[in-house]
Structures are given as C-alpha cells and as structure tokens.
Amino acid sequence: MHEMALAQGVVRILEEQAAAQHYSRVRVVRLEIGPLATVEPQALRFCFDAATRGTIAENAALDIVETAAVAWCFACGESVIIKERSGTCPSCGSFQLQVTGGDELRIRELEVD
Amino acid sequence: MCGTCGCGDGETKIEAASVNGANGARHGDAHGDHDHDHDGHHHHDHTHSHAHEHTHENGVTHSHPHTHHHTHDHEHGEGHDHGEGDHHDHGHGHAHSHGGGDHHHEHGVEHDHSHSHGHGHSHEHDHKARVVKIEQDVLSKNDAFARENRARFARDGILALNLVSSPGSGKTTLLVGSIERLKADVPVAVIEGDQQTTNDAERIRATGAPAIQINTGKGCHLDAHMTGHAADHLAPGKGAVLFIENVGNLVCPAMFDLGEEARVVLCSVTEGEDKPLKYPDMFRTSHLMLITKVDLLPHLDFDVEALAANARAINPRIKILRVSAKTGEGMEAWAGWLRAQRTLALTGLETSGV
Numbered sequence: 361m362h363e364m365a366l367a368q369g370v371v372r373i374l375e376e377q378a379a380a381q382h383y384s385r386v387r388v389v390r391l392e393i394g395p396l397a398t399v400e401p402q403a404l405r406f407c408f409d410a411a412t413r414g415t416i417a418e419n420a421a422l423d424i425v426e427t428a429a430v431a432w433c434f435a436c437g438e439s440v441i442i443k444e445r446s447g448t449c450p451s452c453g454s455f456q457l458q459v460t461g462g463d464e465l466r467i468r469e470l471e472v473d
Numbered sequence: 474m475c476g477t478c479g480c481g482d483g484e485t486k487i488e489a490a491s492v493n494g495a496n497g498a499r500h501g502d503a504h505g506d507h508d509h510d511h512d513g514h515h516h517h518d519h520t521h522s523h524a525h526e527h528t529h530e531n532g533v534t535h536s537h538p539h540t541h542h543h544t545h546d547h548e549h550g551e552g553h554d555h556g557e558g559d560h561h562d563h564g565h566g567h568a569h570s571h572g573g574g575d576h577h578h579e580h581g582v583e584h585d586h587s588h589s590h591g592h593g594h595s596h597e598h599d600h601k602a603r604v605v606k607i608e609q610d611v612l613s614k615n616d617a618f619a620r621e622n623r624a625r626f627a628r629d630g631i632l633a634l635n636l637v638s639s640p641g642s643g644k645t646t647l648l649v650g651s652i653e654r655l656k657a658d659v660p661v662a663v664i665e666g667d668q669q670t671t672n673d674a675e676r677i678r679a680t681g682a683p684a685i686q687i688n689t690g691k692g693c694h695l696d697a698h699m700t701g702h703a704a705d706h707l708a709p710g711k712g713a714v715l716f717i718e719n720v721g722n723l724v725c726p727a728m729f730d731l732g733e734e735a736r737v738v739l740c741s742v743t744e745g746e747d748k749p750l751k752y753p754d755m756f757r758t759s760h761l762m763l764i765t766k767v768d769l770l771p772h773l774d775f776d777v778e779a780l781a782a783n784a785r786a787i788n789p790r791i792k793i794l795r796v797s798a799k800t801g802e803g804m805e806a807w808a809g810w811l812r813a814q815r816t817l818a819l820t821g822l823e824t825s826g827v
Contacts, residue, residue, distance in 0.1 A: 362729075446787060
C-alpha cells in the first residue's frame with residue numbers, strides 16, 4: 361500500500377504550493393501516471409480520498425492522466441509504444457529496447473480557488 | 474502528516490535507546506535529552522506557530538497564536554464564467570461576520586468563514602477554478618532526501634546497502650553472519666526497518682555492531698527521510714559499511730531510493746523461482762541477488778537456475794550469489810563482494826580529501 365504514501369505526498373505538495381500559488385482550496389488534481397510507474401490508479405484514488413480529508417484538497421477530484429510507455433527500438437531506429445517493461449518491439453519484435461518514458465508520477469496541474 | 478511514507482502521524486518511531494552493540498560504550502545517553510519518536514517523522518515542512526495580529530475588513534483586530542500553513546488571503550481574483558462566455562474579473566473585498574470579537578477558530582486547520590459576497594449583479598454564475606501548473610514529481614521529496622544521504626555517505630566513505638526481500642527470506646540472519654565475518658577489520662552499522670518490535674536491532678547488537686530500529690508503524694517501507702534520520706543517530710564512522718534492512722516487502726520499497734550505493738535483494742530457496750517475474754520492479758532495481766538458505770536445497774524441489782534465469786530476464790546486469798548463513802556456504806563470496814564495494818566507497822573518501 362505505498363499508494364497511501366504517494367497520496368500523502370500529493371497532499372503535501374498541494375499544501376506547500378498553496379502559499380506560493382495563492383490558493384486556499386483545490387478542486388481538481390491532474391496527475392500523470394505512466395504504465396511503468398508501479399502505481400495502481402484505483403488504489404491511489406481510494407487513498408487520495410482518505411489522504412485529502414481535512415485538508416485544502418478535501419473533496420477534490422483526482423483526474424488521472426495515463427501517459428504512454430515509450431521505448432527506443434534499436435532495430436527500428438525509432439520510438440515505439442510498449443505495454444510493459446520487459447516486452448518486445450511491437451513493430452519488429454526486437455528485444456533491443458531502451459525504455460525512455462512511462463514511469464511518470466507527476467502532478468501536472470491543479471484547479472484551485 | 475508524513476507525505477513520504479504511508480504512516481500516519483505518530484506512527485514512525487526511530488528507536489530512542491542506545492544504538493551500541495553489546496560491547497560498545499559509544500553514545501551512552503547522549504541522546505537521552507530528546508527521545509526521537511518525533512510524533513511521526515521529523516517533518517521538514519514545519520508548521521510553526523507564532524502569534525500575530527491581523528485586522529479584518531470589518532475592523533475587528535485581534536491577535537491570536539496560530540500555526541502556519543495557511544494562505545489567509547481573502548482576495549477573490551478569479552474569473553467568473555457567466556455562461557455567455559464573457560469573463561470579467563473583479564477583485565472584491567468582503568465582510569466577514571465573525572460573530573463579534575469572540576473569534577477563536579483554530580488556524581492551520583481549514584475553517585469556514587461564512588461571508589457574504591457583495592456582488593453587484595444578481596445573475597447566476599459558476600465559479601471557474603483557476604488552473605495552476607505544478608509539474609512536480611510526487612516522489613521528488615524522497616528523492617531529494619536520498620540525494621542528501623548519498624552525498625553524505627560518499628563524503629564519509631560509507632558503503633550504504635539497501636537490503637530488500639519478502640518477510641522471512643533471512644535478511645537479519647544474513648546480517649548477523651556477515652557482521653561476524655567483517656567486524657575484525659571493517660566497521661559495520663545497521664539500520665533495521667520493521668513495522669513493529671526492536672527484535673531485529675537487538676539481534677544485531679548482540680554481535681557487537683551498533684544498530685538502530687525504525688518502526689514504520691502503518692508504513693510498508695523505509696524512505697530516505699527516515700534513513701537520514703536514523704543515520705544521524707547511528708553516526709557510522711568514516712569507511713563503515715551501513716546495512717539498511719528494509720521492511721520485508723517486495724513491492725513498496727522498490728519505489729523509494731534511500732541514498733544507498735547498491736540494492737541487494739534476497740530470495741530464499743523456500744520461495745518460488747518466479748519471484749523476479751512476480752515482483753519485477755524490485756529485481757530490476759537491485760544490483761545483487763542473494764539466493765539464501767541454500768543449505769535447504771536437498772530437501773526441496775527448487776530450481777536455482779530457473780530463479781537466476783528469471784532474475785536475469787528482468788535485470789540482465791544483476792549479480793547473483795548463493796549463500797547459507799547457517800552453514801557458511803557462499804558467505805565468503807558475499808563478504809568478498811562487500812569488501813570490494815567498500816574499497817570503492819573508500820576511494821571516494823580518499824578523493825574527497827578527508
């Protein structure tokens with residue numbers, strides 16, 4: 361259940377940013393999660409509701425933006441979209457992949473008052 | 474609230490007791506004046522209280538102590554969306570009715586002022602929330618602490634190792650055997666992470682090595698912040714080997730960099746050969762896999778080669794050693810790996826000119 365830790369990490373960032381960005385209430389948190397981020401979005405949603413209770417983000421909506429997992433295929437010489445870390449190139453079947461993106465776990469933006 | 478790990482307030486405890494080994498006199502009660510259970514961790518985003526006075530627009534001036542972490546600005550500069558699409562911003566001050574001067578809300582906690590908006594227009598409109606770009610990694614805090622830890626270990630020539638595994642893979646037994654092999658010429662210190670009990674730290678101290686226990690309470694992993702704090706207490710000497718025994722869990726600790734030099738994953742022969750496939754993130758981020766309890770192999774249908782192949786499928790660079798802390802098999806090879814890593818860490822100490 362590290363999702364609870366992550367949800368609390370999100371809330372802490374929201375509280376830290378409140379003074380700098382001049383808001384007192386968070387309505388929407390837009391979070392980017394990559395398929396390789398080892399985060400279970402459903403578990404994170406559950407924890408987010410619990411972690412935001414009594415904070416400036418109470419009842420805020422969690423908008424999860426799922427990003428793509430991207431790898432560089434040495435055989436094709438181009439970036440390809442992959443499903444999992446230990447997969448093969450979807451276009452040529454090569455194992456020679458270097459994962460370049462998809463482990464994001466980042467707060468992209470907020471809607472605030 | 475601690476944002477880095479999963480524990481709630483008051484959950485994580487770093488042992489206040491002496492960290493000395495059975496024969497050690499170092500420290501004594503040096504820490505006796507502050508017991509480090511900190512009510513959770515030691516948060517860097519301090520909420521500090523101090524009193525100050527402020528005047529509300531209704532002319533009520535009052536001073537009251539309050540804890541910070543609030544933006545107390547009553548400025549509504551947001552655009553109102555009027556449906557027809559024309560936005561007009563209007564900053565408006567508004568009167569708070571505080572029910573007289575008897576106003577004792579607790580700051581720092583969200584509080585609702587009931588205030589009447591004196592808008593000069595009566596049509597309905599929705600408040601349109603402002604969008605704020607954040608672009609911040611959720612783990613950025615932990616990663617910053619990990620960088621601090623790593624820099625400090627490098628400066629002091631300390632070899633910090635993060636030991637991870639399922640519960641019961643034999644981490645503590647391995648450590649006891651490792652300390653026995655190293656202690657004659659290598660200073661060793663141990664940070665023990667468990668949800669509850671100081672049993673493991675006590676087992677380590679019985680070897681004479683200093684150890685400190687972190688109880689994570691509801692938390693499922695150690696984080697870089699706790700680790701730095703525990704290292705402060707333990708104060709391993711320059712050139713020491715610092716073992717950090719993580720909470721037995723192959724999932725959550727994978728995400729949390731502690732500032733270690735290398736991650737060592739243990740998999741015992743009483744587990745399944747497919748552990749690396751089931752928990753790929755932990756094996757992918759580990760530098761060395763120790764296959765433990767190999768003395769039990771004659772009694773089991775366990776395919777060591779299959780385990781090794783699975784680990785390499787996930788992480789082609791992973792090094793693999795077979796050990797038994799009970800019979801000593803493979804323990805010299807493991808001690809040799811430790812000494813080699815330590816030599817590299819000491820090189821850092823020499824080049825930093827300390």
